[in-house]
Amino acid sequence: MIAVFDSYGAGDEIPLRQYLKNRKLQKYFNRETAAAIVGVGKLARDIELHPETPFYYAAGVMEYEDYGFMELIRRSTGADGQFSQRRFVEEGMPGISPLSQFKVLQNMPSSFAAIEFGLTGDNAVIYTSASGLLLLALHSVSHGPVLLGAGKTYKDGKVDIGFALVKKEEIEDSSFLYGSADAVRMLREWASGASGGT
Amino acid sequence: MGRVIITGAGAVSPIGNNFEEVMEGIRTGKRGIGRVRGFDTEFFPCTVGAEVKEKSENGENNVPLRTEPHIDRKEIFIERAMTELFETCDSIRRYAPADRYLNLGVSLDYFDLTGFAGSADAAAGNWQNRSHSTLQTVETLTRAYDIHGGFTVNVTACVSSTQAMGLSYRMLKGFPRGKMIVTGGFDSVINHLHYMGFYKLGAFSDWPGEPGEACRPFDKNRRGLVLGEGAGVFLLRDAGDVLPGEGLAEIVGYGSTMDAYMVTDPHPDGTYLAKAALDAIADAGISPDDVDCVHLHGTGTHKNALAETNAMRRIFPERWKEVPVFGMKGQIGHLIGACGAVEMTGVLYSLLEQQVPPTVNFDDPDPDVPLRVVRGNPLDMDIRYVLKVNSAFGGQNAALVVKRYDQ
Numbered sequence: 337m338i339a340v341f342d343s344y345g346a347g348d349e350i351p352l353r354q355y356l357k358n359r360k361l362q363k364y365f366n367r368e369t370a371a372a373i374v375g376v377g378k379l380a381r382d383i384e385l386h387p388e389t390p391f392y393y394a395a396g397v398m399e400y401e402d403y404g405f406m407e408l409i410r411r412s413t414g415a416d417g418q419f420s421q422r423r424f425v426e427e428g429m430p431g432i433s434p435l436s437q438f439k440v441l442q443n444m445p446s447s448f449a450a451i452e453f454g455l456t457g458d459n460a461v462i463y464t465s466a467s468g469l470l471l472l473a474l475h476s477v478s479h480g481p482v483l484l485g486a487g488k489t490y491k492d493g494k495v496d497i498g499f500a501l502v503k504k505e506e507i508e509d510s511s512f513l514y515g516s517a518d519a520v521r522m523l524r525e526w527a528s529g530a531s532g533g534t
Numbered sequence: 535m536g537r538v539i540i541t542g543a544g545a546v547s548p549i550g551n552n553f554e555e556v557m558e559g560i561r562t563g564k565r566g567i568g569r570v571r572g573f574d575t576e577f578f579p580c581t582v583g584a585e586v587k588e589k590s591e592n593g594e595n596n597v598p599l600r601t602e603p604h605i606d607r608k609e610i611f612i613e614r615a616m617t618e619l620f621e622t623c624d625s626i627r628r629y630a631p632a633d634r635y636l637n638l639g640v641s642l643d644y645f646d647l648t649g650f651a652g653s654a655d656a657a658a659g660n661w662q663n664r665s666h667s668t669l670q671t672v673e674t675l676t677r678a679y680d681i682h683g684g685f686t687v688n689v690t691a692c693v694s695s696t697q698a699m700g701l702s703y704r705m706l707k708g709f710p711r712g713k714m715i716v717t718g719g720f721d722s723v724i725n726h727l728h729y730m731g732f733y734k735l736g737a738f739s740d741w742p743g744e745p746g747e748a749c750r751p752f753d754k755n756r757r758g759l760v761l762g763e764g765a766g767v768f769l770l771r772d773a774g775d776v777l778p779g780e781g782l783a784e785i786v787g788y789g790s791t792m793d794a795y796m797v798t799d800p801h802p803d804g805t806y807l808a809k810a811a812l813d814a815i816a817d818a819g820i821s822p823d824d825v826d827c828v829h830l831h832g833t834g835t836h837k838n839a840l841a842e843t844n845a846m847r848r849i850f851p852e853r854w855k856e857v858p859v860f861g862m863k864g865q866i867g868h869l870i871g872a873c874g875a876v877e878m879t880g881v882l883y884s885l886l887e888q889q890v891p892p893t894v895n896f897d898d899p900d901p902d903v904p905l906r907v908v909r910g911n912p913l914d915m916d917i918r919y920v921l922k923v924n925s926a927f928g929g930q931n932a933a934l935v936v937k938r939y940d941q
Contacts, residue, residue, distance in 0.1 A: 364797065391792070395689055397669055398643070399662060406659060409651050419651035424726065425577040434734040438797060440642060442689040447928035450792040456806055458790050458813075459930055460697045461690040463669045468686035475704040477817065491662065 339500035340378045341527030342371060346493025350374055361448060364438040366403070368396070368487045371497035372445035375485065376453055379499050388457035389483050389501075391450065392472040394464050394519030395442040396488025396496075403436040445487055455483070464488070466512040466522040474504055486519035498523025537773035538706045539939060540882070541625060541780045544618035546611040547764035547876050548584035548866045552618050556876070559865065560883045560891050561912075565746040566866050567760050571598040572607065573725055580738050582745045583724045584762035584867030586611060606644035606666040608872075611765035612675065612720035619716065619767050620679060625780060626769065629714045631682040636675065637702045638687055638767075639694025639719035640668050641871035647726045681716065688719075689871070692831075693790070695719025695766070696874030696924040696932035700788035702770050703934070711774045718875035720765035732761060735798075737835060747895050749868075751832030751861035752839050752907045754900035759833045762867025766875030778941060783885045786919075787820075787935035789813025797928050799837050804845030807931040811849045811923055814933040818919070822850050825857065825935070826917040827890045829881050831924045832861020833868055834895075838925070839903045845923070846905060858906050858913050860884070864894035874924045874932065881920045885938045888917050 344350055350370045355377030356362060365373070372393075379385070412428035414420035438444055443461040450456070458476055462468045464486075473482040485499040500523060507513075512522045545552060548566025549559030559566070569575075570583040585598035586607075601607050620626055626634070643665050650656050650664040672687050688698040695718055702717035723732060732738065739758035741748035750756040770785070791810040793801040800807065815822055828849075830842050846854040862880045869876050884890055889912040896909045923933045 387794075397667055398665075405661065406656075409647075409656055409661075412647075413651045413656075417652040419648040421574055421576050424647075425579075425730075429730045429734065432731075432734065434736065437731045437735050440731070441691055441928065442642075443691045443926060443928045443930065444797065446690075447792070447797050447930070450794045450929060451797070454794050456792050456794050456809075459690070459792050460688055460701065460790065463687040463689055465686060467684060471684070471686065471705065472701060475701065475708055477704070477813075 337500055337502045337506050337526060338379060338383060339498065339523060339526040340375055341498035341524045342375060344371055344495045356452060358452060361451065364435055365448065366439035367495045368489045368497065369445045369448050371495045372449050372485065372487055373452055375497045375499045376449045379501060380453055383501060385453055385455065385483065386480065387454050389455060389481065390458040390476045390478045391446065391455050391483045392459065392469055393446040393461045394469045394486040395445065395461055396464055396520065398489060399491040400489045400493050403439050404432055408432055464518050466517040466519040467514065469519045470507050470510055470513050473502065473507060486523045488520045496520045498527055500526050535707050536709065536711065538703045538770050538785045539773050539776045540768050540782045540785065541771050541776055542619050542623035542769035543767070543782065543879065543882065544615035545766045545876060545879050546586055546614045548586055548762050551586070553879065556879045557883055560880055563892060563894050564865060565894060566762065567748055568745045570724060572600050580733055582739065582748050582760050584760055585724060586764055603648045604646050607722040607763060608640065608644065608720045608765065609671050611722065611763065615720065615765040615767045616675060616679060619769060623769050625771065626714065631680040633683055633713045634681040635683040635705065635713065635715040636672065636681045636685040637698040637715060637717045638672055639698040639871050639875065640687060640689060641691055641694060641721050642723060642728055643668050644725060645727050683713065690930050691926040691928050692870055692873055693924045693926040693930045693932040694871040696934060697790060699874065699878065700790060700932060700934060703785040703788050706770050706772060711772045713772065715770045716767055717770060718765065718767035719872040721870050721872035722763035723870055724761055724763050729761065739834060749834040749864045750895040751834050751864050751893055752900065752903050752905060753896050754898040756834045756836060756839060758835055760867040762869045764866065764869055764876050765872055766878055768878065781939035781941065783882055783939050784937040785934060786937045787814040787818030788933070789817060790930065790932045793929035793931065795929055800841035800925055802841055802844065804841045804848060807841060807845040807923060807925055808848035810931040811845065811921055811933040814935045815921065818935040820919060825919050825921045826915065827858040827860065827884060828921045828923065829860050829877060832863050832893070834863055839900065843903045843905055855904055856906055858890040858908050860890050860908060861893045878922065881922050881936050884917050884920050885936065889914055
């Protein structure tokens with residue numbers, strides 16, 4: 337097992353430039369996607385990721401968002417302090433970038449990592465669950481290693497991100513198969529070596 | 535390795551509020567797309583959608599379900615579909631709660647925009663208080679229906695529910711007998727925030743005619759997609775547990791790939807969509823020549839039809855123009871996280887009725903899309919294997935091979 341894990345505080349810069357070959361993609365990224373590119377990039381620095389490597393990702397329930405959303409609300413609120421349908425359509429939505437949609441869809445970290453690193457294999461994005469991520473890996477039809485990832489953006493803007501390249505025999509007895517732990521916690525422990533990660 | 539049998543279904547869609555009604559809607563070519571009435575669209579630049587209907591208080595039939603802004607519509611749909619499944623499948627009682635699993639697909643969490651604006655939450659910036667967690671919704675379902683084996687919530691955009699069904703198939707195939715999985719998906723993005731968000735992506739149909747004609751899969755004059763909503767759930771069981779008369783169809787193959795191309799467009803060559811399909815066909819232990827018809831993703835966008843045409847060319851090199859194809863979104867719109875699940879009812883229709891239904895709004899063939907899209911009358915034929923494919927905004931593809939149930 338090879339695992340990486342990073343945490344970025346709300347004000348921390350994510351070192352995307354070191355890992356993103358196609359700089360044009362950056363405009364689509366939220367912080368979790370940017371952190372995912374860096375995370376997979378760190379793994380790919382040391383090992384060769386076969387294009388057909390299965391890739392399963394656990395997205396965190398979104399707790400933080402700042403893509404002009406509060407500005408949308410401000411512009412959509414009438415003089416009476418209530419939601420105004422006219423203001424929403426005529427003043428609120430025109431101020432929102434079409435790129436915002438790329439920042440709220442949960443499959444975007446996985447999609448952009450696939451584009452950047454040429455991953456075309458079996459895949460899925462699920463919500464948060466460590467056991468779900470392990471089930472996906474164990475039921476993969478591939479006999480080779482599997483790329484697992486997990487990310488979460490917290491209410492204070494902090495981002496956690498982890499990735500691991502695992503063999504099925506390394507996870508089939510994992511305690512994370514049982515219970516309701518977050519996948520982010522599992523990746524953190526793997527990367528620290530606390531649960532067999534290196 | 536076990537055989538995975540679909541033995542029950544529950545569905546809510548723009549063309550019917552239970553599985554039988556949806557099947558009847560497919561049979562009759564019912565159109566579920568109209569002007570959005572479920573929430574206020576005054577001043578909106580586009581007002582077309584495929585909403586779930588109901589009988590209104592004054593007795594009017596087929597009126598879009600209207601909900602209060604604090605209600606997440608998709609919660610209503612999944613609850614109704616689950617209720618139908620559990621009420622119609624006595625066999626579920628044979629499984630202990632620990633042997634029951636739930637894998638569902640969905641897309642975005644609902645946000646009560648109109649309630650949030652002007653609220654104390656807005657003043658404090660606490661938008662999270664008005665966001666409905668789909669994860670919690672599914673957790674609640676597991677408690678309500680005594681599903682203690684485990685659950686997953688797939689959020690891979692438009693292939694969410696197809697992937698959820700694919701995972702369920704793989705899990706059940708590997709499990710010992712005595713387990714059951716409820717799988718499928720549910721979704722509604724027909725609300726202020728998400729409807730306008732998708733509109734801003736520029737993919738909506740700008741069809742100038744009747745709303746019911748706005749989504750035109752594979753048609754020469756196709757002009758984009760129309761959003762839909764609903765839910766579809768299926769009971770999967772091991773063949774060894776299934777009693778005579780209980781089987782509807784058998785899932786025999788699954789494959790999933792990523793285009794790694796662009797998040798906005800499908801790979802124009804259809805390379806990886808074809809690979810997902812060929813992986814599913816290989817998983818089924820059959821050859822492409824054994825596939826009788828294909829139920830395509832068919833969004834109604836220009837690029838989707840071209841990509842799917844090229845994928846068909848790769849899957850069936852010799853007979854890609856001969857294999858009958860069907861697209862359901864002209865009737866129900868694009869259900870995003872639930873599209874694969876509700877479109878699975880179309881697959882079951884083909885296998886149970888031995889028909890490929892006509893694709894609604896396919897009027898003028900496109901020379902660049904020379905597929906055998908069935909139009910006019912349904913095509914009666916011997917159907918043993920149906921290939922079902924879906925693709926996601928983001929580049930993910932998923933394919934299932936579903937077989938006529940032979941005991």
